[in-house]
Amino acid sequence: MISFKHVSKHYPNGTTAVDNLDLELPEGDITVLVGSSGCGKTTTLRMVNRMVDPSSGTISVGGRDIRKADAAELRRGIGYVIQQAGLFPHRTVLDNIATVPLLLGWGRRKARARAAELLELVGLTADAGKRYPHQLSGGQQQRVGVARALAADPPVLLMDEPFGAVDPVVRTQLQNELLRLQSELRKTVVFVTHDIDEAVRLGDRIAIFRTGGHLVQCAPPAELLADPADDFVAGFLGAERGLKLLSLSTLADVPQRPAPTAEAGSEAGSKGEGSKGEGGRWLLVTSERGEPLGWRDTEGPQGDRAPLLPVRALRDGDSLLSALDESIASPAGLVARVDAGGVLTGVTDRELIHEHAGRRHAAAARAATPQDTGALKDSGKNSGKDSGKTPGPQGPQDPDAQDAAASVTA
Ligand SMILES: Nc1ncnc2c1ncn2[C@@H]1O[C@H](COP(=O)(O)OP(=O)(O)OP(=O)(O)O)[C@@H](O)[C@H]1O
Known part of the structure; x- marks a missing residue:
């Protein structure tokens, strides 16, 4: 559904944010981008909706080269959710959610009816719709951000650390909500996070980047945990890989006996x-x-x-x-x-x-055959011995409102 072919992004100051990226993101899957700070995750995400243009290479969405699409039209087919939601402070929650339908010329009544439907879908009451964003908790604002991104039913959803600013309990709730929504909606989701547990929980596939914009390995979580491409990936996944792997398997096929x-x-x-x-x-x-x-x-x-x-x-x-x-x-x-x-x-x-x-651990290790991940593993091996724990330079500080405006206008 989303494909990157030989995509690089070099900034005028000499920074290579993304280096020769080849990546296919399957339709209806959640692909999570993780890696150390400054490794190019956000740049990769923003290239999909043309908020950042690649220096070279081709990105296509639904088989169509995005350079050939009108940027505003492209963005209306791509939902965008950012940290701290980036809601418009002077619009009610309902009007925030109705933004894209209104831009698409749906008419006020239909747009508001759709917004009310989405409010319910993301677990908020009708009363919340009448409030302004500052009258909601951080977790509720994130729900509104997700609702706004889904308003025009786009096939693609870009989520840049959407749950990064809420406490762990609310974060787990929001993750559960996202998984519930995704089981119904089957969007193609690109999700950026720093949290490997979040990546394992949400991702159908996880793409691990290292500083310099190199993709090291992209695989389903179980495969990644059972057979990391190199020490960098293993270090990034953390010491308790075996336990994380068990979080992905269910009890369903474990026999039971009568209880005393x-x-x-x-x-x-x-x-x-x-x-x-x-x-x-x-x-x-x-x-x-x-x-x-x-x-x-x-x-x-x-x-x-x-x-x-x-x-x-x-x-x-x-x-x-x-x-x-x-x-x-x-x-x-x-x-x-x-x-x-x-x-x-x-x-x-x-x-x-x-x-x-x-047994589950051994089976996962067997399933992760070299041919499944070979190409990317090679690219990891060729990338040197970066420990992966050295923070890189920070990305640009774009105000949230500016991000939000870019995602729904232009
Ligand atoms: N507009 C810009 N001009 C110059 N360099 C930039 C610009 N935007 C990003 N960079 C640099 O590109 C690299 C990748 O940035 P990016 O924001 O994509 O990383 P990231 O992995 O999302 O980081 P983080 O996890 O810290 O958010 C960084 O070194 C960053 O400083």
């Missing part, structure tokens, strides 16, 4: 086999509906009156990393499994979780 259970308020009694490795002393107490409430130690001094120890029940879609965490936290060494309605379906032993985690 007791219904709350009933005499202790087991419907299952008893907990292996703990002498069968642990019972999982459930509600009448079968929802796990906590673990009871049948051999503890207080017997049935002992307070329940906490259980975090997991669903098939939860990650192996969560399962590993719960297997460590669980006093019984068992992970309780529930269905979509929260009803207990069984338990999985700690040992089985560990075994699957090991």
Whole structure:
């Protein structure tokens, strides 16, 4: 959908921001650009909507060379979201979201109706639509920024550190929202971040750049984590690559067995086999509906009156990393499994979780065959021994409002 062929960007002061970039961004995927500061991520992103023109090479969007497109028309088919949202301060939230539809001549009523629809889509109330941006929290402003970028239903979305300025809890919420929206909308998203965990969480593919505008490796997160091209990439991914890999795998194909259970308020009694490795002393107490409430130690001094120890029940879609965490936290060494309605379906032993985690890691390493990433790996190897942790010069400080204006006007 978006293709870079031999693209370079040299600034008049002699800086090479992007160096001979060859990259294909598949339609409907989220591709995340990461790398040390000043390595050319934002420049790469801005070349897609012609806010920056390449010095050489060809960029095409939907098969069309963007040099041949009218810049204003091109930008109206490309949503653009930046850090701190870049909303127009003197327009209401609804009018901010309606900006592009109005520019496209939709008429006020239709544009506002679309804006109201988007407000709901990004999880904001109708009341928020009447407020001005400064009357919203940072996280809410980011939601408005996403809604505004989606207003004309563009096939492409450029997101430049959109969640960089909010706290970790709000950031996780916004990431979840983006994944939910993307599962419905299937946009082609280019997403810039400094946060490798965010990249692993959101990216269908991750492109890692190093200072000087070199692309070192571009691959799906699991492949990247299992088989980094070189020490730079491995260093960038961090020491806990194995754990990050487990965050990408689900519990779905890990077997479960009947749980040793007791219904709350009933005499202790087991419907299952008893907990292996703990002498069968642990019972999982459930509600009448079968929802796990906590673990009871049948051999503890207080017997049935002992307070329940906490259980975090997991669903098939939860990650192996969560399962590993719960297997460590669980006093019984068992992970309780529930269905979509929260009803207990069984338990999985700690040992089985560990075994699957090991197998998953080995499978990912096997899947990352040299021919999959060979070309880019070579380009990484040819790029020297940069540690990747040295911050480069900072990019230009464009005011947010200017960015926003450029994305919706011209
Ligand atoms: N208008 C400009 N004139 C001169 N140099 C520039 C200009 N814009 C960017 N640069 C330089 O180009 C390089 C790449 O900048 P860019 O903003 O693309 O990096 P980045 O990876 O997005 O950085 P960061 O992570 O710090 O935001 C940097 O060295 C930057 O200083």
